[in-house]
Amino acid sequence: MKLAGNILTADGWINGHLTIKDGLIAGINRISGEIVTGAPCLIPGFIDLHVHGGGGYDIMQGGEAARVLARTHARFGSTSVLATTMTAPPAAIDAAFAAVAAVRRNPPADGADILGIHLEGPFINPEKLGAQPAYAIRADKEFINRLNAAVPIRIITIAPEFAENLALIPWLGRQNIRVQIGHTLADYEQCCCALQAGAKSFTHLYNAMSPLSHRAAGAVGAALAHARYCEIIPDLVHVGKGAMRAAMRAIPRLYGITDGTAACGMPDGQYRLGENDIYKQGNAVRLADGTLAGSVLTLDKALKNFIRLGDSLAQASHRLSAYQADYLGLQDRGRLEIGLRADLNIIDTHYNIIDTYIAGRRVGRDKD
Numbered sequence: 001m002k003l004a005g006n007i008l009t010a011d012g013w014i015n016g017h018l019t020i021k022d023g024l025i026a027g028i029n030r031i032s033g034e035i036v037t038g039a040p041c042l043i044p045g046f047i048d049l050h051v052h053g054g055g056g057y058d059i060m061q062g063g064e065a066a067r068v069l070a071r072t073h074a075r076f077g078s079t080s081v082l083a084t085t086m087t088a089p090p091a092a093i094d095a096a097f098a099a100v101a102a103v104r105r106n107p108p109a110d111g112a113d114i115l116g117i118h119l120e121g122p123f124i125n126p127e128k129l130g131a132q133p134a135y136a137i138r139a140d141k142e143f144i145n146r147l148n149a150a151v152p153i154r155i156i157t158i159a160p161e162f163a164e165n166l167a168l169i170p171w172l173g174r175q176n177i178r179v180q181i182g183h184t185l186a187d188y189e190q191c192c193c194a195l196q197a198g199a200k201s202f203t204h205l206y207n208a209m210s211p212l213s214h215r216a217a218g219a220v221g222a223a224l225a226h227a228r229y230c231e232i233i234p235d236l237v238h239v240g241k242g243a244m245r246a247a248m249r250a251i252p253r254l255y256g257i258t259d260g261t262a263a264c265g266m267p268d269g270q271y272r273l274g275e276n277d278i279y280k281q282g283n284a285v286r287l288a289d290g291t292l293a294g295s296v297l298t299l300d301k302a303l304k305n306f307i308r309l310g311d312s313l314a315q316a317s318h319r320l321s322a323y324q325a326d327y328l329g330l331q332d333r334g335r336l337e338i339g340l341r342a343d344l345n346i347i348d349t350h351y352n353i354i355d356t357y358i359a360g361r362r363v364g365r366d367k368d
């Protein structure tokens with residue numbers, strides 16, 4: 001199969017053809033080194049490293065939730081995802097892992113590839129739960145080992161101000177689990193200790209963490225000063241434009257995540273997030289008390305929002321694909337290069353997604 005257009009390669013834009021064979025990119029042939037105005041653009045498929053649900057289902061519900069999530073977010077350009085669990089009693093987290101494992105054994109043909117799990121809590125600060133239910137505990141090697149054997153944990157979000165959590169960071173790194181600082185009241189110095197111990201990123205920068213003030217830089221200040229990688233929710237609801245721009249300038253590889261809930265891709269109404277009811281209205285989803293509870297963001301909108309904030313299309317694309325692949329050490333995706341998985345999005349001149357391919361297979365999409 002041959003796709004024509006402006007192609008974002010590792011060396012920048014070219015105009016030409018991209019050939020797909022056996023699920024991989026078999027060729028990239030240049031017609032011209034110049035972009036052709038009005039032609040569709042081919043960019044890598046999006047990689048969402050923090051997503052709880054979509055299409056009405058939440059990962060903590062178990063069952064087919066991971067399948068529905070993978071299919072729902074594929075319609076919006078995500079070609080790889082990390083199913084993300086919530087703080088909950090250990091048995092509930094075990095059950096969620098078992099359900100994701102079952103879906104991974106029989107994955108949907110038209111869904112994003114489920115790379116593994118982002119374990120968001122339960123090793124977080126009970127005073128900084130955000131929308132996480134109140135089951136925070138301290139890090140527990142045995143529990144993590146058990147979960148990791150069921151489905152690979154690729155990312156873990158912890159609050160490093162607790163000695164047990166901080167102490168486990170080097171061990172987590174050796175298990176090839178990326179440690180992120182989040183749902184935390186750690187001060188700047190405590191975050192620096194966690195970074196020195198091997199923490200690599202921050203979870204939804206600005207949200208559910210100690211803020212930056214001029215004499216107490218907090219987790220936000222540690223991220224802006226030291227992080228190479230950092231996640232952010234670019235829905236322009238969780239973080240305002242000014243704070244978005246500050247992070248985009250300060251952090252070399254700031255990347256977008258959805259933190260998406262069951263309400264993604266769904267009409268306004270009531271949904272579940274972990275054990276809580278949440279209410280979607282327009283671009284936001286909240287607990288009954290008004291606390292933001294994850295998002296309704298999809299990464300096609302994230303692309304447009306980064307561009308609105310000043311990114312070029314190439315830069316915005318990197319924030320949704322290449323940086324995530326590099327962060328997790330994924331060699332087989334995240335870029336348009338010969339030999340990599342044919343995971344890509346074709347977009348029009350208004351940055352709308354026209355088509356998505358996952359391992360060379362075209363994803364059906366609603367045209368509304």
Ligand SMILES: [Zn+2]
Binds near residue numbers: 050084120259
């Ligand atoms: Zn989350």
